[in-house]
Amino acid sequence: MGFPEAATGASTALLTDHYELTMLASALSDRTADRPCVFEVFARRLPDGRRYGVVAGTGRVLDAIADFRFTDAELSQLEATAVVDDATLSWLADYSFSGNIDGYAEGELYFPGSPILTVTGGFGDAVVLETLILSILNHDSAIASAAARMSGAAHGRPIIEMGGRRTHEWAAVAAARASYLAGFATTSNLEAGRRYGIPTRGTVAHAFMLLHDSEEEAFRAQVDKMGADTTLLVDTYDITKGIETAVRVAGTELGAIRIDSGDVGPLARKAREQLDSLGAEDTRIVVSGDLDEHAIAALRAEPVDAYGVGTSVVTGSGAPTAGMVYKLVEVDGRPVAKRSAHKESRGGRKSALRRHRETGTAVEEVIWTDGSVVPERGPNDHELQIPLVRDGRTVDDLPTLDDARQRLRRALVSLPWEGLKLSHGEPAIPTVFV
Amino acid sequence: MGFPEAATGASTALLTDHYELTMLASALSDRTADRPCVFEVFARRLPDGRRYGVVAGTGRVLDAIADFRFTDAELSQLEATAVVDDATLSWLADYSFSGNIDGYAEGELYFPGSPILTVTGGFGDAVVLETLILSILNHDSAIASAAARMSGAAHGRPIIEMGGRRTHEWAAVAAARASYLAGFATTSNLEAGRRYGIPTRGTVAHAFMLLHDSEEEAFRAQVDKMGADTTLLVDTYDITKGIETAVRVAGTELGAIRIDSGDVGPLARKAREQLDSLGAEDTRIVVSGDLDEHAIAALRAEPVDAYGVGTSVVTGSGAPTAGMVYKLVEVDGRPVAKRSAHKESRGGRKSALRRHRETGTAVEEVIWTDGSVVPERGPNDHELQIPLVRDGRTVDDLPTLDDARQRLRRALVSLPWEGLKLSHGEPAIPTVFV
Known part of the structure; x- marks a missing residue:
């Protein structure tokens, strides 16, 4: 570091x-x-x-x-x-x-x-x-000035910086550093991990889901490799079915689900209810997809455990x-x-x-x-x-x-x-x- | 190249x-x-x-x-x-x-x-x-998408890209390349000159003017070094006096003057009249300072010979x-x-x-x-x-x-x-x- x-x-x-x-x-x-x-x-x-x-x-x-x-x-x-x-x-x-x-x-x-x-x-x-x-x-x-506003809006919930693909490839590394300085928890950027010792995170993208012949096979491959404590991406097809399959494959020990599209507030609420009803009370909900400080603030009352932020932070949110x-x-x-x-x-x-x-x-x-x-x-x-x-x-x-x-x-x-x-x-x- | x-x-x-x-x-x-x-x-x-x-x-x-x-x-x-x-x-x-x-x-x-x-x-x-x-x-x-709009607005007048200081130091090099691709004439960025063979340009900043005990001494130092065909920065103190001094020092062979602040349209018109009245009919007028494609378009009818564009192009103009x-x-x-x-x-x-x-x-x-x-x-x-x-x-x-x-x-x-x-x-x- x-x-x-x-x-x-x-x-x-x-x-x-x-x-x-x-x-x-x-x-x-x-x-x-x-x-x-x-x-x-x-x-x-x-x-x-x-x-x-x-x-x-x-x-x-x-x-x-x-x-x-x-x-x-x-x-x-x-x-x-x-x-x-x-x-x-x-x-x-x-x-x-x-x-x-x-x-x-x-x-x-x-x-x-x-x-x-x-x-x-x-x-x-x-x-x-x-x-x-x-x-x-x-x-x-x-x-950092934009990221600090997002950290404040997140009110203690962790944010992962994942905007490297939306900015120049080396600006991405500096952006990960500045976001971390401003309170982000982790980054997706591996070079920022190497250069600055910032913890890096990531699991899978929709491509991994589409690569497999079914959502269940994709979940199974991921859980086999990364363990039940991973984050499963449940919005490739139908979110309700996705969550059902996720808990069936990973069990109630499932670490987290991620929702990357749609109106994430209501979706998170519905997902929380469904996870709880399936006995996965400790499974966290990660949301991402065009979030900025205002969207994060608007989610404060929702059952969201972590945010993924990309474009808005690496472009200084305006x-x-x-x-x-x-x-x-x-x-x-x-x-x-x-x-x-x-x-x-x-x-x-x-x-x-x-x-x-x-x-x-x-x-x-x-x-x-x-x-x-x-x-x-x-x-x-x-x-x-x-x-x-x-x-x-x-x-x-x-x-x-x-x-x-x-x-x-x-x-x-x-x-x-x-x-x-x-x-x-x-x-x-x-x-x-x- | x-x-x-x-x-x-x-x-x-x-x-x-x-x-x-x-x-x-x-x-x-x-x-x-x-x-x-x-x-x-x-x-x-x-x-x-x-x-x-x-x-x-x-x-x-x-x-x-x-x-x-x-x-x-x-x-x-x-x-x-x-x-x-x-x-x-x-x-x-x-x-x-x-x-x-x-x-x-x-x-x-x-x-x-x-x-x-x-x-x-x-x-x-x-x-x-x-x-x-x-x-x-x-x-x-x-x-490049932003730069192309600016090139179009400039209608054949050359634009120099000079926004490196407003973006990540390596993004600056790529931005110079993308602007050149989109029709800009030159860049201020020396690494872009080395890496992509893009012609680089530059003369002096206001710091050079302030370094000297008078505007006249600064102009003289610059003309002695770079020749009369250089661009003199005339807006450090009073533009009218600046132009007068510039032509006195460099003669009517003066290459160009640059105006970097104020309402550059009217200032360019006034400068043109003054230059012509001093016999410096071939002296060009370069304007810079927070120009974007809309500002450039608004200057189409003004006697401007070249534009310097910084922040707006390296940030994609919005x-x-x-x-x-x-x-x-x-x-x-x-x-x-x-x-x-x-x-x-x-x-x-x-x-x-x-x-x-x-x-x-x-x-x-x-x-x-x-x-x-x-x-x-x-x-x-x-x-x-x-x-x-x-x-x-x-x-x-x-x-x-x-x-x-x-x-x-x-x-x-x-x-x-x-x-x-x-x-x-x-x-x-x-x-x-x-």
């Missing part, structure tokens, strides 16, 4: 926008590339109507930065396509990030303007990481990207910011703390810039940034993926009740700039 | 759902794993209101299948986590796909029910590929996944299909042709199953599936990525005018099942 996860060794250097390197080339030419800079990752707003965001991907970012090296393969590609000149190629050949990174821990909540990640270093040192950092944080945080940006906020110790009419930003390196009542309920996110008056810190407040990288080295003893899971659980409990509603609304707590 | 692109060599075998392997284990146990099967990829419907879909990702699928091998690393992971038993591990150790694959060529249009990919082989042989095939096709086709499924349709030569109330499928191996009028306008998608009467093929009709894999080997001389680009261009021209409208509507042509 892990955070930081083992780096893969393959270079991540070309997972980068062309302009990061042409900017670098110009800055090397006019000797501005070494100017001390601070870049900041933040989101101007939450996705439409969302009340909080969940930071996810930081562990993957740190691994990807460790693998951000220009080897001969990358350099010869850049040379062949004339992206940059020889002086820049030499600089890139020696590149490894040597600055500092601070940021919100994974599993922390964020709000509009939260300084989620702060990268300090020479301009060239820090600018070349922009695309990669944003790709990872925007994707993983979008998934918000497939978190909209985070990476902005230069300080040059040579002076705050800088774009000043045209739109998309304005606040200059200066920022710090943040979250204020809480004595009861533990979060009240506001307080953000201040270097040089301004540091707000008083009450006994229930906590600062939000932690050191992640010092002089290019990832710090020791960073929180693990399981730590991030715990952190998010605690953070969600701290939100005002309003903030946990699934309906559209304002951010759960205001962001206050000192 | 290429299709099939060079395989990467890293195993793709664990980019797979747990249940594919447990199904296999049960089927090996009861000796159904070798039953001759046909699986079919299709979409039950197009995303809400869309009029056509674009097949993309087939080339990546074929590469990923070539790399679908269980090496010691994968097998020991499966053993350690007890996903399957020893007999299944042995079977997997010897696995390489040995069946046939037919499918729509990349760049072909698809409609509800189109048999996009048909996989023929033993049950075990074919079932283990489900997750990987769907991940790639669902992602890449969603992006439809981030294509909703394709992989269904078992034939076992031992007999059609099979799920029969419960919802999500019904049509059994049997299918073929498809598209009928056209003499004028070349598409009329309907005709689909028939093995054993039914083969529809007559008129002189303007063409069959839609091509052989992709025979006995496990990718066939020679498959269409390239540039071929796919051409194919899509021709296919879009063949649609009835209605079918190219951006507004919500029915599929451009009906699907007729014989």
Whole structure:
């Protein structure tokens, strides 16, 4: 299990926008590339109507930065396509990030303007990481933010993530990680099991049922192989007959049935009655099939024991990207910011703390810039940034993926009740700039 | 450039759902794993209101299948986590796909029910590929389908894909490929340049402007390095002053200006007037910033020379996944299909042709199953599936990525005018099942 996860060794250097390197080339030419800079990752707003965001991907970012090296393969590609000149190629050949990174821990909540990640270093040192950092944080945080809403709606019932087939094959692995961070119990994705130690689950699909000459033969093959404690898929033909056959084949020790189609609420109620009448009182009911946080919430009163969630979680349930940006906020110790009419930003390196009542309920996110008056810190407040990288080295003893899971659980409990509603609304707590 | 692109060599075998392997284990146990099967990829419907879909990702699928091998690393992971038993591990150790694959060529249009990919082989042989095939096709086709609408809206003006930072770092590479297939001119993504030979472009971001003590110094540094034919970003401070400074620094030979914020229509008009009055009549205007197909269409009458598109294309412009499924349709030569109330499928191996009028306008998608009467093929009709894999080997001389680009261009021209409208509507042509 892990955070930081083992780096893969393959270079991540070309997972980068062309302009990061042409900017670098110009800055090397006019000797501005070494100017001390601070870049900041933040989101101007939450996705439409969302009340909080969940930071996810930081562990993957740190691994990807460790693998951000220009080897001969990358350099010869850049040379062949004339992206940059020889002086820049030499600089890139020696590149490894040597600055500092601070940021919100994974599993922390964020709000509009939260300084989620702060990268300090020479301009060239820090600018070349922009695309990669944003790709990872925007994707993983979008998934975790959606998954946290689903976990809340499930109210303690386990959710299995099974959406890998609905998203890019490697995004699927990251999505499994982000969903697990956000409280999902397991995933169907085997690579996520290998890479992050997330427990994987699965039994059979409808194809297995259709492969056999009858439902009974399929059930028998599965029970023979996996034992009676397996999950039988009962909706290939007729659900009532399916359940009858399932209990006849597996006995009342049958672990679970799965219903993957139809109006699963009424179907689950009917199935529960039937299972109970057959003496299979301990057989669980798993439902799946186009569930999102709203469908899960609507099933709260139904006799459902576990949910399978696919498309909606891997696509961020309507918000497939978190909209985070990476902005230069300080040059040579002076705050800088774009000043045209739109998309304005606040200059200066920022710090943040979250204020809480004595009861533990979060009240506001307080953000201040270097040089301004540091707000008083009450006994229930906590600062939000932690050191992640010092002089290019990832710090020791960073929180693990399981730590991030715990952190998010605690953070969600701290939100005002309003903030946990699934309906559209304002951010759960205001962001206050000192 | 290429299709099939060079395989990467890293195993793709664990980019797979747990249940594919447990199904296999049960089927090996009861000796159904070798039953001759046909699986079919299709979409039950197009995303809400869309009029056509674009097949993309087939080339990546074929590469990923070539790399679908269980090496010691994968097998020991499966053993350690007890996903399957020893007999299944042995079977997997010897696995390489040995069946046939037919499918729509990349760049072909698809409609509800189109048999996009048909996989023929033993049950075990074919079932283990489900997750990987769907991940790639669902992602890449969603992006290409959105990108094609944008290319159409741009009406010949070039679009640069620059959304890598808004999606998973590897999804970004595939998104660049799919956008290029769908008519985009270039990408910002350097890995897509390396892997697929797509031309990459980029100049500077606002960070480069803020790094410098003045806009003029930034422009001068950029022009000194990249020449006057570069694109200057004029909206960091005041656009009118920015354009004035840009032409003063670069001269009337200035290649382009970019406007990345604000109401870009009126801004482009004003910029055009100003550039012309300064004698920079050949200086182009590039606009970017939250553009989607509707925003692009709305700019058709404005003096815009090129578009930069990010978030909307990499997230499929509201439809981030294509909703394709992989269904078992034939076992031992007999059609099979799920029969419960919802999500019904049509059994049997299918073929498809598209009928056209003499004028070349598409009329309907005709689909028939093995054993039914083969529809007559008129002189303007063409069959839609091509052989992709025979006995496990990718066939020679498959269409390239540039071929796919051409194919899509021709296919879009063949649609009835209605079918190219951006507004919500029915599929451009009906699907007729014989």
